[in-house]
Amino acid sequence: xxxxxxxxxxxxxxxxxxxxxxxxxxxxxxxxxxxxxxxxxxxxxxxxxxxxxxxxxxxxxxxxxxxxxxxxxxxxxxxxxxxxxxxxxxxxxxxxxxxxxxxxxxxxxxxxxxxxxxxxxxxxxxxxxxxxxxxxxxxxxxxxxxxxxxxxxxxxxxxxxxxxxxxxxxxxxxxxxxxxx
Amino acid sequence: xxxxxxxxxxxxxxxxxxxxxxxxxxxxxxxxxxxxxxxxxxxxxxxxxxxxxxxxxxxxxxxxxxxxxxxxxxxxxxxxxxxxxxxxxxxxxxxxxxxxxxxxxxxxxxxxxxxxxxxxxxxxxxxxxxxxxxxxxxxxxxxxxxxxxxxxxxxxxxxxxxxxxxxxxxxxxxxxxxxxxxxxxxxxxxxxxxxxxxxxxxxxxxxxxxxxxxxxxxxxxxxxxxxxxxxxxxxxxxxxxxxxxxxxxxxxxxxxxxxxxxxxxxxxxxxxxxxxxxxxxxxxxxxxxxxxxxxxxxxxxxxxxxxxxxxxxxxxxxxxxxxxxxxxxxxxxxxxxxxxxxxxxxxxxxxxxxxxxxxxxxxxxxxxxxxxxxxxxxxxxxxxxxxxxxxxxxxxxxxxxxxxxxxxxxxxxxxxxxxxxxxxxxxxxxxxxxxxxxxxxxxxxxxxxxxxxxxxxxxxxxxxxxxxxxxxxxxxxxxxxxxxxxxxxxxxxxxxxxxxxxxxxxxxxxxxxxxxxxxxxxxxxxxxxxxxxxxxxxxxxxxxxxxxxxxxxxxxxxxxxxxxxxxxxxxxxxxxxxxxxx
Ligand SMILES: Cc1cc2nc3c(=O)[nH]c(=O)nc-3n(C[C@H](O)[C@H](O)[C@H](O)COP(=O)(O)O)c2cc1C
Ligand code: SF4
Ligand code: SF4
Ligand code: FES
Numbered sequence: 001x002x003x004x005x006x007x008x009x010x011x012x013x014x015x016x017x018x019x020x021x022x023x024x025x026x027x028x029x030x031x032x033x034x035x036x037x038x039x040x041x042x043x044x045x046x047x048x049x050x051x052x053x054x055x056x057x058x059x060x061x062x063x064x065x066x067x068x069x070x071x072x073x074x075x076x077x078x079x080x081x082x083x084x085x086x087x088x089x090x091x092x093x094x095x096x097x098x099x100x101x102x103x104x105x106x107x108x109x110x111x112x113x114x115x116x117x118x119x120x121x122x123x124x125x126x127x128x129x130x131x132x133x134x135x136x137x138x139x140x141x142x143x144x145x146x147x148x149x150x151x152x153x154x155x156x157x158x159x160x161x162x163x164x165x166x167x168x169x170x171x172x173x174x175x176x177x178x179x180x181x
Numbered sequence: 182x183x184x185x186x187x188x189x190x191x192x193x194x195x196x197x198x199x200x201x202x203x204x205x206x207x208x209x210x211x212x213x214x215x216x217x218x219x220x221x222x223x224x225x226x227x228x229x230x231x232x233x234x235x236x237x238x239x240x241x242x243x244x245x246x247x248x249x250x251x252x253x254x255x256x257x258x259x260x261x262x263x264x265x266x267x268x269x270x271x272x273x274x275x276x277x278x279x280x281x282x283x284x285x286x287x288x289x290x291x292x293x294x295x296x297x298x299x300x301x302x303x304x305x306x307x308x309x310x311x312x313x314x315x316x317x318x319x320x321x322x323x324x325x326x327x328x329x330x331x332x333x334x335x336x337x338x339x340x341x342x343x344x345x346x347x348x349x350x351x352x353x354x355x356x357x358x359x360x361x362x363x364x365x366x367x368x369x370x371x372x373x374x375x376x377x378x379x380x381x382x383x384x385x386x387x388x389x390x391x392x393x394x395x396x397x398x399x400x401x402x403x404x405x406x407x408x409x410x411x412x413x414x415x416x417x418x419x420x421x422x423x424x425x426x427x428x429x430x431x432x433x434x435x436x437x438x439x440x441x442x443x444x445x446x447x448x449x450x451x452x453x454x455x456x457x458x459x460x461x462x463x464x465x466x467x468x469x470x471x472x473x474x475x476x477x478x479x480x481x482x483x484x485x486x487x488x489x490x491x492x493x494x495x496x497x498x499x500x501x502x503x504x505x506x507x508x509x510x511x512x513x514x515x516x517x518x519x520x521x522x523x524x525x526x527x528x529x530x531x532x533x534x535x536x537x538x539x540x541x542x543x544x545x546x547x548x549x550x551x552x553x554x555x556x557x558x559x560x561x562x563x564x565x566x567x568x569x570x571x572x573x574x575x576x577x578x579x580x581x582x583x584x585x586x587x588x589x590x591x592x593x594x595x596x597x598x599x600x601x602x603x604x605x606x607x608x609x610x611x612x613x614x615x616x617x618x619x620x621x622x623x624x625x626x627x628x629x630x631x632x633x634x635x636x637x638x639x640x641x642x643x644x645x646x647x648x649x650x651x652x653x654x655x656x657x658x659x660x661x662x663x664x665x666x667x668x669x670x671x672x673x674x675x676x677x678x679x680x681x682x683x684x685x686x687x688x689x690x691x692x693x694x695x696x697x698x699x700x701x702x703x704x705x706x707x708x709x710x711x712x713x714x715x716x717x718x719x720x721x722x723x724x725x726x727x728x729x730x731x732x733x734x735x736x737x738x739x740x741x742x743x744x745x746x747x748x749x750x751x752x753x754x755x756x757x758x759x760x761x762x763x
Binding site for chain 1: 264336566684732734735738740741742743744745746748749750755756758
């Protein structure tokens with residue numbers, strides 16, 4: 001029996017809450033079965049920092065700063081299939097609520113106007129990635145191959161999606177995933 | 182007979198009087214007509230010619246169409262006038278003297294750049310006229326003291342054929358109809374193989390037959406005089422010159438299907454034709470050709486009301502038109518059921534184009550053989566074309582079906598044509614290799630719009646204008662069209678400003694197919710046609726604008742960092758981003 005090589009999977013969280021990653025872990029014991037066919041590369045699950053060439057990249061969260069742009073582009077350059085995972089990656093989600101205000105208004109609200117601030121000022125440490133004027137969905141910055149809707153997508157959604165990729169099928173996002181009531 | 186007390190007409194009066202429609206007026210009108218306030222509010226919000234904040238005493242809407250628009254001559258006339266009058270486009274000037282904006286094609290495509298001023302078409306606008314207009318407005322001169330020639334809409338007919346060559350006196354068609362009887366007349370229409378002139382080309386005889394057979398409390402005839410497809414103005418001429426034959430066609434249809442009431446749904450842009458149409462109706466009533474006991478026949482009864490729209494292309498779609506007749510926003514219905522069984526007030530209704538009804542009158546009078554002698558077997562008779570764009574003589578041409586694009590181009594003096602858009606933005610974009618094709622339902626179909634673009638034109642700009650038109654006119658009811666038309670426009674915007682990558686062409690293709698396939702009505706089904714045609718026949722128009730990247734961001738990445746650069750005073754290399762990625 002020929003043994004198919006394992007698919008390499010990388011994940012990352014940009015402007016997200018890690019809820020999508022938690023939901024991924026909700027696959028519970030099915031993860032063990034999946035690991036027969038998949039191995040993790042760079043991901044918060046592995047703490048591997050260097051991204052290798054991968055088959056699948058899962059992106060949680062939207063794009064809120066320059067570093068997100070670089071990380072996202074690195075994933076695009078190294079992943080054969082790039083997937084936007086969850087409402088934040090697809091639409092900007094909760095972080096994009098700041099899009100109703102200017103960046104200046106947001107930062108002043110948080111770092112200048114808040115009572116009892118010591119040395120109130122807009123943070124400008126060069127270590128901090130520069131913020132974009134708005135939070136953008138990932139597909140506005142790189143090409144995305146699949147979108148997994150949900151906040152977060154359910155463990156079943158992840159499982160179905162990955163199983164289909166493992167079987168070499170074109171993944172179908174079914175009606176179940178697309179309804180929210 | 183008084184003008185029908187229709188919601189659209191009451192709102193029009195209010196708009197004229199107060200230059201906007203206030204919340205208080207909405208409540209009053211709702212009470213007056215016993216309609217829900219929400220419905221009146223929705224109608225005010227839906228139609229472009231109703232405003233919720235005051236327009237200027239002089240309210241000016243430039244036609245932004247592709248063939249003749251305010252940019253066509255090289256100078257941006259809209260901008261010029263707004264500068265002269267110090268008014269921001271889309272905003273009423275502080276003293277409320279003037280407001281300026283743009284609107285979709287007003288059907289004056291054979292009159293050069295044109296505009297509506299307080300609803301009245303003003304044609305052949307040029308820089309000099311703009312200068313004079315500005316002075317008249319500042320001097321507060323009423324429109325009736327402006328040079329009357331400015332408002333002179335001429336019908337430029339350059340070629341007459343089957344219909345335009347035939348003379349017909351009021352009542353001829355009706356008398357022939359009575360001689361033939363109801364069934365005989367319908368048989369004649371069926372045998373003529375007349376097909377709808379509004380664009381879709383459905384068999385008129387079959388439509389009448391289906392409606393006649395449909396059970397209902399009442400039957401209705403509606404003339405679609407919405408003529409909203411950019412580049413179409415043949416109905417304007419027909420309404421002006423052949424209103425009698427039109428009314429007669431409606432009366433014949435009424436007799437065949439058993440209707441007592443008909444409507445002409447006239448686009449708001451053609452409101453200036455209303456007095457003429459009303460006079461025609463009055464005259465026909467006097468002659469006994471409309472009203473009770475038509476031609477002295479007791480029981481032969483039919484009358485026509487005119488309902489005037491208020492600036493919505495979608496109201497040309499028959500089910501949206503019916504919604505509008507029913508005093509609602511013009512949102513297309515789910516079809517089936519079709520209007521022939523469930524139309525106006527849920528009753529069997531025939532909706533026909535102006536030209537179709539006029540052709541029916543002639544067929545009733547002259548017989549089907551006269552009609553089928555011209556055209557092709559599948560497209561009998563003739564077609565009125567509204568020719569505009571880059572040609573020596575823009576105007577109306579009547580051709581037998583089967584005429585080639587090439588012949589048309591030669592006869593209207595277009596010797597340098599690069600492309601032709603047949604059937605308006607919703608139609609077909611053809612390149613030179615397709616000029617041998619024929620105007621016919623089985624080849625290149627059209628509701629009558631025929632726009633010519635010469636070698637100097639940028640095809641991408643044209644496609645972009647069409648996409649802008651659809652994004653503007655989408656009624657917003659269904660997501661594929663509401664969102665899709667905006668995505669298509671944005672995709673084209675991106676390529677036009679030189680930020681597009683190869684992937685954007687693929688994306689345009691993908692979204693176009695999606696909009697075409699999943700939209701609810703004909704607007705969405707056709708909104709991407711010119712993009713799909715463009716990608717296929719004019720790929721270089723897109724390619725020559727692309728960047729080197731395979732993929733570029735949808736927005737200006739580096740500009741999106743500008744605010745943060747200012748706030749943090751960082752401006753080094755790491756504070757900037759490349760627009761694309763290979
Ligand atoms: C978006 C849209 C706009 C339309 N606009 C018009 C129009 O302005 N005039 C017209 O006669 N038909 C228009 N139609 C076609 C009508 O829905 C309908 O098919 C036609 O009025 C039927 O008349 P006919 O069979 O005589 O052509 C439009 C259709 C769509 C989808
Ligand atoms: S989609 Fe929901 S769960 Fe996922 S990152 Fe966003 S907020 Fe968190
Ligand atoms: S396709 Fe467009 S115009 Fe038609 S119903 Fe949908 S949104 Fe409205
Ligand atoms: S008014 Fe210009 S294309 Fe119609």
